Amino acid sequence: MQINEFFSQRSNLTQGDCDRWAERDLGGPVRASTVQGVTSYTVEAVEDDKGGVMQFRSPDDALDIGLIQRAQEAYESRFVPCPREAEGGGSLTGLQAYIMNNVGGVSAYLARDQLRADDNRLLRVTVKDFAL
Incomplete structure (x- = not known):
């Protein structure tokens, strides 16, 4: 679209x-x-x-x-x-x-459901990793 x-x-x-x-x-x-x-x-x-x-x-x-x-x-x-x-x-x-x-990998947009699963566990880890 x-x-x-x-x-x-x-x-x-x-x-x-x-x-x-x-x-x-x-x-x-x-x-x-x-x-x-x-x-x-x-x-x-x-x-x-x-x-x-x-x-x-x-x-x-x-x-x-x-x-x-x-x-x-x-x-x-x-x-x-x-x-x-x-x-x-x-x-x-x-x-x-x-x-x-092309940096490869999966875009955060396409991975949003996985990032938010389990009370946002992967999203918190990702944000923490970027902060380091």
Whole structure:
């Protein structure tokens, strides 16, 4: 649903346009990522050895690269991907395109039921681990 909403606001651009752009820059086939943002469209490389992710955003929702770099310094690049603008100026018909490494794992959003199980035991452990 979020993917349809994202492209319904852009009559001059299709999901296929973004997928082809991403396939060119990531060097192989892509698929929509499992979790999508409200203001972006995200794809990931199908082949594990490519490991790339590309995210498309409107200029109004552009990423603050400097802020992300500071988070990366604090939490390491293993946990915080640092995006860079895509080839060709990073723009596709009015969208900003960013490439980043796929940090892997399961998103907190998809794991929320497990994190909250047993009176939030795993969630408390996770928060404690991040605090250390």
